[in-house]
Amino acid sequence: xxxxxxxxxxxxxxxxxxxxxxxxxxxxxxxxxxxxxxxxxxxxxxxxxxxxxxxxxxxxxxxxxxxxxxxxxxxxxxxxxxxxxxxxxxxxxxxxxxxxxxxxxxxxxxxxxxxxxxxxxxxxxxxxxxxxxxxxxxxxxxxxxxxxxxxxxxxxxxxxxxxxxxxxxxxxxxxxxxxxxxxxxxxxxxxxxxxxxxxxxxxxxxxxxxxxxxxxxxxxxxxxxxxxxxxxxxxxxxxxxxxxxxxxxxxxxxxxxxxxxxxxxxxxxxxxxxxxxxxxxxxxxxxxxxxxxxxxxxxxxxxxxxxxxxxxxxxxxxxxxxxxxxxxxxxxxxxxxxxxxxxxxxxxxxxxxxxxxxxxxxxxxxxxxxxxxxxxxxxxxxxxxxxxxxxxxxxxxxxxxxxxxxxxxxxxxxxxxxxxxxxxxxxxxxxxxxxxxxxxxxxxxxxxxxxxxxxxxxxxxxxxxxxxxxxxxxxxxxxxxxxxxxxxxxxxxxxxxxxxxxxxxxxxxxxxxxxxxxxxxxxxxxxxxxxxxxxxxxxxxxxxxxxxxxxxxxxxxxxxxxxxxxxxxxxxxxxxxxxxxxxxxxxxxxxxxxxxxxxxxxxxxxxxxxxxxxxxxxxxxxxxxxxxxxxxx
Amino acid sequence: xxxxxxxxxxxxxxxxxxxxxxxxxxxxxxxxxxxxxxxxxxxxxxxxxxxxxxxxxxxxxxxxxxxxxxxxxxxxxxxxxxxxxxxxxxxxxxxxxxxxxxxxxxxxxxxxxxxxxxxxxxxxxxxxxxxxxxxxxxxxxxxxxxxxxxxxxxxxxxxxxxxxxxxxxxxxxxxxxxxxxxxxxxxxxxxxxxxxxxxxxxxxxxxxxxxxxxxxxxxxxxxxxxxxxxxxxxxxxxxxxxxxxxxxxxxxxx
Numbered sequence: 001x002x003x004x005x006x007x008x009x010x011x012x013x014x015x016x017x018x019x020x021x022x023x024x025x026x027x028x029x030x031x032x033x034x035x036x037x038x039x040x041x042x043x044x045x046x047x048x049x050x051x052x053x054x055x056x057x058x059x060x061x062x063x064x065x066x067x068x069x070x071x072x073x074x075x076x077x078x079x080x081x082x083x084x085x086x087x088x089x090x091x092x093x094x095x096x097x098x099x100x101x102x103x104x105x106x107x108x109x110x111x112x113x114x115x116x117x118x119x120x121x122x123x124x125x126x127x128x129x130x131x132x133x134x135x136x137x138x139x140x141x142x143x144x145x146x147x148x149x150x151x152x153x154x155x156x157x158x159x160x161x162x163x164x165x166x167x168x169x170x171x172x173x174x175x176x177x178x179x180x181x182x183x184x185x186x187x188x189x190x191x192x193x194x195x196x197x198x199x200x201x202x203x204x205x206x207x208x209x210x211x212x213x214x215x216x217x218x219x220x221x222x223x224x225x226x227x228x229x230x231x232x233x234x235x236x237x238x239x240x241x242x243x244x245x246x247x248x249x250x251x252x253x254x255x256x257x258x259x260x261x262x263x264x265x266x267x268x269x270x271x272x273x274x275x276x277x278x279x280x281x282x283x284x285x286x287x288x289x290x291x292x293x294x295x296x297x298x299x300x301x302x303x304x305x306x307x308x309x310x311x312x313x314x315x316x317x318x319x320x321x322x323x324x325x326x327x328x329x330x331x332x333x334x335x336x337x338x339x340x341x342x343x344x345x346x347x348x349x350x351x352x353x354x355x356x357x358x359x360x361x362x363x364x365x366x367x368x369x370x371x372x373x374x375x376x377x378x379x380x381x382x383x384x385x386x387x388x389x390x391x392x393x394x395x396x397x398x399x400x401x402x403x404x405x406x407x408x409x410x411x412x413x414x415x416x417x418x419x420x421x422x423x424x425x426x427x428x429x430x431x432x433x434x435x436x437x438x439x440x441x442x443x444x445x446x447x448x449x450x451x452x453x454x455x456x457x458x459x460x461x462x463x464x465x466x467x468x469x470x471x472x473x474x475x476x477x478x479x480x481x482x483x484x485x486x487x488x489x490x491x492x493x494x495x496x497x498x499x500x501x502x503x504x505x506x507x508x509x510x511x512x513x514x515x516x517x518x519x520x521x522x523x524x525x526x527x528x529x530x531x532x533x534x535x536x537x538x539x540x541x542x543x544x545x546x547x548x549x550x551x552x553x554x555x556x557x558x559x560x561x562x563x564x565x566x567x568x569x570x571x572x573x574x575x576x577x578x579x580x581x582x583x584x585x586x587x588x589x590x591x592x593x594x595x596x597x598x599x600x601x602x603x604x605x606x607x608x609x610x611x612x613x614x615x616x617x618x619x620x621x622x623x624x625x626x627x628x629x630x631x632x633x
Numbered sequence: 634x635x636x637x638x639x640x641x642x643x644x645x646x647x648x649x650x651x652x653x654x655x656x657x658x659x660x661x662x663x664x665x666x667x668x669x670x671x672x673x674x675x676x677x678x679x680x681x682x683x684x685x686x687x688x689x690x691x692x693x694x695x696x697x698x699x700x701x702x703x704x705x706x707x708x709x710x711x712x713x714x715x716x717x718x719x720x721x722x723x724x725x726x727x728x729x730x731x732x733x734x735x736x737x738x739x740x741x742x743x744x745x746x747x748x749x750x751x752x753x754x755x756x757x758x759x760x761x762x763x764x765x766x767x768x769x770x771x772x773x774x775x776x777x778x779x780x781x782x783x784x785x786x787x788x789x790x791x792x793x794x795x796x797x798x799x800x801x802x803x804x805x806x807x808x809x810x811x812x813x814x815x816x817x818x819x820x821x822x823x824x825x826x827x828x829x830x831x832x833x834x835x836x837x838x839x840x841x842x843x844x845x846x847x848x849x850x851x852x853x854x855x856x857x858x859x860x861x862x863x864x865x866x867x868x869x870x871x872x873x874x875x876x877x878x879x880x881x882x883x884x885x886x887x
């Protein structure tokens with residue numbers, strides 16, 4: 001048996017031991033490969049998809065690759081941790097540390113090669129599925145057919161062989177061969193509880209409260225400036241939360257004998273504190289990674305729903321036409337005729353209304369304001385079945401600025417409320433109420449006055465046109481088609497606005513971003529799950545031994561279930577709950593930035609992640625309990 | 634107290650292996666019995682059957698007139714916890730717990746009140762001379778101390794039957810002597826029945842009666858007379874008779 005044969009057989013005959021590491025490597029390769037299949041699709045390379053999207057995909061690929069590196073490195077080191085005793089034995093038999101490094105290096109190369117190949121094969125199986133999903137999320141004109149991804153295979157293979165090579169060198173380099181006695185005792189010795197200081201525990205709480213407080217307090221554009229400091233503070237706080245505060249709490253619990261010595265609590269807590277150092281690191285990592293995933297997906301989804309919903313909010317009508325100021329009556333009339341003929345061409349049933357928008361000076365003189373006749377307003381309102389407005393004599397109703405406009409400072413209505421509108425004969429109109437409506441939105445808000453008062457106004461400073469069409473329901477496809485035609489006509493292009501078409505365009509442009517974001521988010525989330533899985537199964541043998549010795553003294557199956565259940569639940573939910581809270585705060589801050597309520601979107605995103613985590617927990621628990629029980633009973 | 638009638642154990646497999654054949658054994662209350670025999674004679678199988686870790690293929694085991702093998706799984710765990718005490722060759726202490734926590738573990742699982750647990754642990758620790766190491770972790774103490782901790786754990790719930798599997802197997806002769814004296818005093822003072830499997834004639838000489846088994850069958854038994862020294866000599870003679878000379882027996886069980 002040569003040394004190479006020994007290293008080779010060590011892997012092949014110990015399949016179970018190497019399985020976890022192998023599978024996580026395989027998973028990483030598979031993720032990267034599926035992404036590559038998507039990114040290198042001929043439809044993108046030949047098609048008219050814009051450069052920004054390509055750049056975005058390049059960056060996303062880079063992120064996944066970098067993340068793979070750290071993920072595999074982590075898997076590797078936790079795998080080596082569990083083999084300390086084996087290395088100790090080899091060294092006792094006379095293996096030099098150089099030989100051990102060589103062995104680890106060879107093992108890594110073997111596993112790396114096989115996981116790259118099988119990852120690519122597994123990725124091929126899922127290729128069609130991922131392309132189908134992409135096709136639906138993306139809204140692209142071309143369909144993404146299945147193709148044989150030669151480029152993706154070559155790129156993935158070369159990248160990961162390189163990656164494994166680097167990691168192998170890296171790991172065999174850092175594999176510290178400590179004192180022999182430490183290696184042999186390896187698993188028996190606690191790495192010790194991290195030191196918990198009261199001061200740092202308090203600091204952890206303060207940092208988290210401070211970070212959350214700031215994130216929830218700031219509004220509007222300041223959110224952007226507060227973001228970086230808040231992220232730093234909260235990350236630090238999270239780290240201290242797991243390494244200090246949680247240790248401190250567990251210590252307190254351990255000191256309290258009536259809690260610690262109560263039935264199975266002793267087994268649970270002693271184990272927690274025994275592994276606290278490893279646990280704290282895993283918890284921190286999982287919490288942060290999951291937070292990134294939640295926030296990324298939440299904000300992308302929220303942003304998309306913000307854009308589309310808000311667009312619908314401002315543009316209540318199917319089609320809006322606003323001519324340029326310099327356009328003459330004739331041009332306006334010609335445009336309207338053209339729009340009508342396009343609508344007819346697409347056989348769209350639509351009602352049309354037009355009004356003249358008149359701007360007047362007020363008592364303040366400095367600015368002009370829009371004043372709308374009640375009857376005009378009500379004609380528009382009738383189209384979209386909004387409430388009519390009937391202002392009294394010498395009174396004006398203020399229509400609030402649309403909520404979509406991000407601005408700091410006082411709202412438009414507050415300014416308008418202070419103004420007075422002069423009428424003929426030294427009389428004034430006094431604004432008396434504020435309404436919010438979808439009918440005719442304006443940047444700065446406007447007044448609605450009754451028809452009689454309107455006639456008494458001085459002549460307008462300037463006047464404008466607004467023409468709207470409201471199509472019957474269920475004609476979205478035709479309207480999108482009409483919108484495309486408006487967009488092609490030079491003279492209509494910037495004056496006409498078809499809401500359904502714009503939303504279609506937004507979704508189309510947003511699709512790749514959403515897809516990539518979703519993809520990366522899910523990759524992060526799944527790897528967070530794998531970290532937990534690793535944590536659990538690294539200690540499995542130790543756990544089995546422990547429960548077997550307790551079972552000899554007498555441990556019922558229910559008690560075993562209880563301990564294992566709580567242990568796994570704590571591992572799975574402690575970091576995720578933290579991440580969910582982080583994500584909720586981040587999304588709330590985001591919604592504050594846009595003055596837009598994201599509650600539905602955030603709860604949908606966070607809720608579905610929580611649900612996935614619960615399912616994941618149930619599956620892992622099932623197998624874990626089964627493993628432990630098989631050994632014990 | 635403990636009564637075995639015609640207990641047999643057959644390990645099924647490609648080639649069925651008969652580990653025990655028709656073992657009849659009775660232990661009185663307060664009696665200290667040692668079981669000896671060469672490697673592979675079935676000592677450990679016998680102990681596993683008595684300790685309910687393994688079920689006999691045929692025959693009956695009665696502990697205080699009850700057959701624990703007829704209990705359900707969960708009841709069996711509780712029975713083990715309440716009626717039996719175990720001492721293992723490799724101590725079987727949990728290294729995530731301190732010495733004190735290891736000792737009270739059986740009571741903790743049973744849900745005893747904290748004050749009661751503390752009192753009992755303190756009392757037993759003083760008796761066994763381990764009161765000074767109560768807050769140490771298991772990897773910070775010596776083998777002899779670890780076995781005393783294991784004895785304390787086995788005794789804390791005042792079991793009716795104490796089962797010891799090579800309690801001196803991992804200890805040097807001085808620590809072995811201490812541990813054996815401790816077991817004798819527990820046996821005399823608490824009137825706890827004691828069953829010990831051992832290779833070590835020195836350890837066996839502390840018992841009231843030594844039962845020899847060979848090839849899964851009872852071979853013979855000898856009772857202790859007045860002097861322990863003479864008893865020790867008789868044990869050595871018996872071992873030589875059974876399988877060549879006395880030095881065949883290593884102190885490490887295979």
